[in-house]
Amino acid sequence: MRIKKHPILEFGEQTKIHFTYNGKKMYGYIGDTVASALHALGIRRLSDSIKLKRPRGFYCAIGNCASCNMVVNDVPNVRTCITELEDGMIVKTQEGKGNVYETF
């Protein structure tokens, strides 16, 4: 969900960009992080805890807590809260600690 009206901030007309999330086509806007775009689409579960597989979401937004780590363009453990969304990005949920090269 995105802010529609705000007394101070102007979000105005934004430029839509596309990316895939676990193979599904999604969209966000220029200026989004990967995490903010997913959150806006209602996707709150960004990762699973390594041992107990508990669902984890966005927590700190400063690249500190690791609960938003995902695989982006085949690179695991990407801190999606401080990663700018780019057109054509391939975003996936990570399995465990992630593999060094997901595509190998």
Added chain:
Amino acid sequence: MFMKHFRLIIIGGGPAGLSAAKIAAESGVKSLIIERDFKLGGQLVKQTHMFFGSEKQYAKTRGINIAKILINDVEQNINMITVMKNTTVVGLYEDNVLTVLQGETYTKISFDSLVVATGASEKFLAFENNDLPGIYGAGAVQTLMNVHGVLPGEKVVMIGSGNIGLIVSYQLLQAGVNVLKVLEAAPTIGGYKVHASKLKRLGVDILTNHSIKKAIGKDKLEKILVSELDDKWEFIEGSEFEIETDALCISVGLSPMGNLLSMIGAEMKYISKLGGLVPVIDHHHETTIKNIYVAGDVCGVEEASSAIVEGYLTGLLVSERLGFRHKDFDNLYDDYNSQLDNLRSGPFGVRTLEGLQELRGERNVK
């Protein structure tokens, strides 16, 4: 092997780091700012509220606009200030060398002097299921809303009534989110009365002596269990009640991020009044490791206004030590110190002053 070298490296492109780079440039010192985010400005970029303090620290200006001023100051100085964004410092070594990670590339860079301006991170709170999606740091929600225009949920509960908790609650209302309750474990509201009154006028309940006992939900937050606390901060049996909510913000203070300083072996002290573990520093803002300086929240959690002034002061001092004395050194030195004294003269400033005395060993806490 060829290694890049900078006379001055500043870790962190927030208010303290940007200000330090500006004054260093004015003094004639070229610097490199390393920032792990993809943009400069630190946490100012989400602060839509107007600042207190005096005109010199941009009072009555919104944080988002202060960020623009500070970023512009740096960008005007491209001959003197180099900026590396999307870059995380992962190693700091005794021979004045850093390892940085940018994308998937590790690089070593050396320096003569280093200013660590890494800021602080939000504290977490221990309760059952505190890792459910939908539980956020209050500052993180501020970023989500005010930077990206994304709402955290429909019905929010805020834990903590310090200034951040109160301000973010108000900003949630501005963004159109329903703030159900603010819970405060202490018997009194932590932040400024003016912020609390604004919320109360808009019908938001601030419940003192209350805290969260557990979060409930399957894949995301659905409900929380709240309990009253007695005067020893223990849950009162039988006082529990549930609140249906899809977003919980945790605003229970900040911890200085001095991990790099601990890594290099700088002497650290736990000073509760400064937010936690902070480096021992001298009057030049130098740590116990020669040529490593600190500025901003990393050496004691305060407001962004103080971080800006500390940045200026540290930039001034570090440049002088490097042999580049600012042409207006004496005036600026006095001015920055008096600005810091002013900022620390309010009711919250006393805490900082006492914390700093404790850090310098001038005050016995026991």
